[in-house]
Amino acid sequence: MPKPKSERVEPFAVAGVGDVLPELQAQVKTRERRLARWKKERRPKATYDLPLAMMEAVKAAADREQVAQSDIVAYALAEWLDKYAAGEVDLSEHKRPSRNLRYSLSLELPGEWEQSK
Numbered sequence: 001m002p003k004p005k006s007e008r009v010e011p012f013a014v015a016g017v018g019d020v021l022p023e024l025q026a027q028v029k030t031r032e033r034r035l036a037r038w039k040k041e042r043r044p045k046a047t048y049d050l051p052l053a054m055m056e057a058v059k060a061a062a063d064r065e066q067v068a069q070s071d072i073v074a075y076a077l078a079e080w081l082d083k084y085a086a087g088e089v090d091l092s093e094h095k096r097p098s099r100n101l102r103y104s105l106s107l108e109l110p111g112e113w114e115q116s117k
Contacts, residue, residue, distance in 0.1 A: 051113055 050058075062069040083089050091107060098106040109116055
């Protein structure tokens with residue numbers, strides 16, 4: 001259950017500081033606004049376990065295309081997800097029993113990628 005949000009207390013009032021320079025108050029408020037905007041704009045991210053050879057191939061492709069590595073991965077994943085949604089991907093032949101207690105199956109990577117794990 002999420003904790004209820006606590007009410008923001010003005011630090012200068014709690015500290016007993018009477019007349020704080022208006023410039024200092026403005027700096028503190030500006031920092032608070034920037035922090036709030038940064039938190040609001042932050043988007044979710046994910047981390048995945050990939051073979052080293054695959055990470056190196058992504059880096060090489062990103063360098064060659066002069067784009068971010070995350071752009072390469074997002075593009076490749078978008079194409080795969082489109083094919084998967086269209087029923088063009090069959091994972092059944094790549095499923096193997098898993099040693100992970102959380103999942104009963106795992107996917108064996110195709111070709112050279114499996115060997116590089």
